[in-house]
Amino acid sequence: MEERPDGFEDAALIAALADGWGLTVRAVTYRPVGFGSYHWSVRDDGGTDWFVTVDDLDRQDGPRDDTFAALDRALGTALALRQDAGLEFVVAPVPTRSGAAVARLDPRYAVSVFPTVQGEAGRFGPHRPTDRAEVLDLLVALHRATPLAGARPARADPSLPDRAGLHDALTALDRPWTGGPYADPTRRLLAGRADHVRRLLGDFDRQVAHVRAGASGWVVTHGEPHPGNLIRHPAGLRLVDWETVRLAPPERDLWLLTHGADDADDLLRRYASATGRPVDPTALAHYRLRWELADIAGYVVELRGPHGTGADTAASWRYLNGYLDAAP
Known part of the structure; x- marks a missing residue:
């Protein structure tokens, strides 16, 4: 998406990354790419780069909880395809500290973290x-x-x-x-x-x-x-x-x-x-x-x-x- 999500602050994303993934963010940059989700490049204090995606749960019809559950199921499938099936071409999400594929950032938004692929x-x-x-x-x-x-x-x-x-x-x-x-x-x-x-x-x-x-x-x-x-x-x-x-x-x-x-x-x-x-x-x-x-x-x-x-x-x-x- 070329435009950032309405009313969304980087501080909320930084806090979610710290809470869910234990990341201490050194730099965060919005990436106007793709269509349907919002993306950031993030560098942590160890110098590792991550690709972070935020999904607006209001973009789909139906309750937000149902949309989040579908997203969680899909990204969990990707994680299984990478970890259990050994498909190296699958760029799967990095699990949270609790092992989840995606986390709720707030009632409206969900966040997931991916390795940066060169x-x-x-x-x-x-x-x-x-x-x-x-x-x-x-x-x-x-x-x-x-x-x-x-x-x-x-x-x-x-x-x-x-x-x-x-x-x-x-x-x-x-x-x-x-x-x-x-x-x-x-x-x-x-x-x-x-x-x-x-x-x-x-x-x-x-x-x-x-x-x-x-x-x-x-x-x-x-x-x-x-x-x-x-x-x-x-x-x-x-x-x-x-x-x-x-x-x-x-x-x-x-x-x-x-x-x-x-x-x-x-x-x-x-x-x-x-x-x-x-x-x-x-x-x-x-x-x-x-x-x-x-x-x-x-x-x-x-x-x-x-x-x-x-x-x-x-x-x-x-x-x-x-x-x-x-x-x-």
């Missing part, structure tokens, strides 16, 4: 051709590690987040939206693409029924293994941001590897050969479409509601245009 960070978009084979091997290893994750990972919900908000927006296109400076421009943009979005929702509903029918044999998936969540470490790729880890069809990960790749068919054949599991093209299409619709729904709900003119809001408007301007 290397070249990727950018969101298609995987580089030179990386695809290694990413495939990484996903094969992750999916095979499912038995070692035990009961920790939650099952992914294949339904669409913010579906109700998108539905409400589609039924309110005939009157002005007043949530903020981008609200009515969002209404006009969506109005011009409403039929397209409704068609996508129909396709999604048919696909999600298919995915639900095959809910046995799901595996541990990262959920967002795109280049922006990969770091090129001297010893190989490292995968970060495990908040989205869930039990799901393997296609939840595979579509991000193969989308736009000229060797997609070969990669999928290699996955099937390595795992003994053929790839389901309908599930692959479902997770690609789910990503697009979840972004559209999330941005519409955000920009229809109360908002200002900050950099993160401007980014949401830009990304929404990217999806809807490309619509036929």
Whole structure:
């Protein structure tokens, strides 16, 4: 996130790190990276650097306690994958002094601590051709590690987040939206693409029924293994941001590897050969479409509601245009 969280002071973070991890902080610097969580670089009094993430528990629907429990379960899964399954590419959280994967900073915010990984960070978009084979091997290893994750990972919900908000927006296109400076421009943009979005929702509903029918044999998936969540470490790729880890069809990960790749068919054949599991093209299409619709729904709900003119809001408007301007 480019903007710091509202009303959040570094002193609160420093106190949480001392209490939860026993860290005495020498320097703390906000890092305007990523989307969805807030990040800091921290150096302790011993000269060790840490990467610290703060999650706003109000960013998700539902009670804060439920959101925190889901985050704790996901990061606990990452910890198990690193410690119990021995997956070195998993950049797992550093446990608190009590062994927890994440701590409550205050009623609204949660904090987690990660080792600083040296290397070249990727950018969101298609995987580089030179990386695809290694990413495939990484996903094969992750999916095979499912038995070692035990009961920790939650099952992914294949339904669409913010579906109700998108539905409400589609039924309110005939009157002005007043949530903020981008609200009515969002209404006009969506109005011009409403039929397209409704068609996508129909396709999604048919696909999600298919995915639900095959809910046995799901595996541990990262959920967002795109280049922006990969770091090129001297010893190989490292995968970060495990908040989205869930039990799901393997296609939840595979579509991000193969989308736009000229060797997609070969990669999928290699996955099937390595795992003994053929790839389901309908599930692959479902997770690609789910990503697009979840972004559209999330941005519409955000920009229809109360908002200002900050950099993160401007980014949401830009990304929404990217999806809807490309619509036929």
